[in-house]
Amino acid sequence: MIRFDSVTKAYPGQSRPALSDIGVEILRGEFVFLVGASGSGKSSFLRLILKEEKPTRGKIHVLGKDLGSISSRKVPYFRRDLGVVFQDFRLLPNKSVFENVAFTLRVIGKSRGYIQSAVPETLKLVGLDGKGKRMPHELSGGEQQRVAIARAIVNKPQILLADEPTGNLDPVTSAGIMTLLERINAGGTTVVMATHEAGIVDQMQRRVIELSAGDIVRDERSAGYGASFAETDAEPAPPAERQVESESDAETETPSAPEHAGAAAAASTAVVKKKRMKAAAPKVTTDDMREAQPLYVEPEERDEVTDEAARITAAATAAVPVTAGGALADDAVAADANPNGAKTGPAASARLTLAERLGLRAPGGPREGDDDQEVGPTK
Numbered sequence: 001m002i003r004f005d006s007v008t009k010a011y012p013g014q015s016r017p018a019l020s021d022i023g024v025e026i027l028r029g030e031f032v033f034l035v036g037a038s039g040s041g042k043s044s045f046l047r048l049i050l051k052e053e054k055p056t057r058g059k060i061h062v063l064g065k066d067l068g069s070i071s072s073r074k075v076p077y078f079r080r081d082l083g084v085v086f087q088d089f090r091l092l093p094n095k096s097v098f099e100n101v102a103f104t105l106r107v108i109g110k111s112r113g114y115i116q117s118a119v120p121e122t123l124k125l126v127g128l129d130g131k132g133k134r135m136p137h138e139l140s141g142g143e144q145q146r147v148a149i150a151r152a153i154v155n156k157p158q159i160l161l162a163d164e165p166t167g168n169l170d171p172v173t174s175a176g177i178m179t180l181l182e183r184i185n186a187g188g189t190t191v192v193m194a195t196h197e198a199g200i201v202d203q204m205q206r207r208v209i210e211l212s213a214g215d216i217v218r219d220e221r222s223a224g225y226g227a228s229f230a231e232t233d234a235e236p237a238p239p240a241e242r243q244v245e246s247e248s249d250a251e252t253e254t255p256s257a258p259e260h261a262g263a264a265a266a267a268s269t270a271v272v273k274k275k276r277m278k279a280a281a282p283k284v285t286t287d288d289m290r291e292a293q294p295l296y297v298e299p300e301e302r303d304e305v306t307d308e309a310a311r312i313t314a315a316a317t318a319a320v321p322v323t324a325g326g327a328l329a330d331d332a333v334a335a336d337a338n339p340n341g342a343k344t345g346p347a348a349s350a351r352l353t354l355a356e357r358l359g360l361r362a363p364g365g366p367r368e369g370d371d372d373q374e375v376g377p378t379k
């Protein structure tokens with residue numbers, strides 16, 4: 001699903017590469033934590049997957065495609081299968097919650113009908129039902145991040161990349177966000193998340209890839225944040241280096257490696273070349289994680305879905321009263337204005353285009369005169 005073959009990324013003007021000769025494969029459906037000190041190369045790793053950066057050497061395959069062979073023109077199409085969440089949410093401040101989530105879909109040319117159903121559905125999944133009209137500044141940080149997650153998953157991407165998604169959130173909210181990402185992963189989406197949060201990694205016991213100064217120093221199938229720190233003979237970094245490496249987390253650092261030692265026992269496969277990672281303090285505790293209330297709202301099983309499907313089938317197979325120009329005949333349209341609101345027979349079918357009624361196009365697909373079609377290219 002994601003493969004790095006001998007990948008080196010060197011930025012101009014930097015004395016050492018951000019990533020050095022990286023070889024790693026991430027499989028479909030995995031949940032992978034990328035850990036490592038500040039500056040170890042985590043964000044560069046994610047940006048390479050997104051093709052926001054090009055490797056200096058080596059090859060990267062994502063979803064079966066060699067990224068080196070994707071032209072700049074095709075990059076937006078490639079990115080449709082990837083969702084991204086950032087530490088700072090990156091919502092559009094002047095657009096409502098609904099519009100923030102709809103934006104992705106508009107850009108890729110989804111129809112208005114599709115957007116009208118997909119956006120509320122996704123907001124509901126992330127526990128934001130009914131908040132579509134709010135503006136981002138009217139939401140808490142956790143809610144804003146949930147909007148960002150909704151935006152990332154609304155197009156049902158195969159891969160979700162998250163760069164420190166809990167970095168700006170309090171522990172309880174962070175734990176909630178993780179229940180959401182875990183549930184999205186359980187639905188089949190591959191999740192790759194860069195984090196400094198030891199408590200989250202320790203509690204979830206997923207695959208951990210640890211970077212240190214651009215090298216992969218640990219790749220464990222099911223592990224905690226600092227497992228190899230306690231497991232190896234390698235010396236922890238000297239105090240001066242630890243300070244430099246952990247500059248951005250200085251306020252949270254405590255010598256907490258022993259708290260994570262238990263996770264070492266759970267590690268099944270370990271590749272440890274060297275060890276210089278600081279042992280960050282768990283801002284999110286394992287208790288926070290254990291007690292986290294799931295934010296994900298499971299979709300209800302609704303008979304309406306089958307009922308609607310039956311109505312659409314009935315409408316498509318019924319005699320279609322159309323005018324010579326192809327428009328629906330007046331009586332069908334009039335039936336839609338049925339004052340008792342019953343959505344049966346002609347009432348439901350009147351909402352369908354002729355092509356939909358004839359089964360030539362899926363209901364909710366592009367419609368004549370739908371301006372959304374002009375927003376962006378379609379696949």
Ligand SMILES: Nc1ncnc2c1ncn2[C@@H]1O[C@H](COP(=O)(O)OP(=O)(O)OP(=O)(O)O)[C@@H](O)[C@H]1O
Pocket residue numbers: 011012014017018036037038039040041042043044045248
């Ligand atoms: N656009 C850039 N230009 C030059 N150097 C860069 C650029 N982006 C990153 N670097 C350098 O590459 C190295 C890796 O940075 P990267 O942001 O990938 O690390 P990180 O592990 O994500 O750090 P953090 O945890 O602080 O976000 C650092 O030395 C950084 O200064």
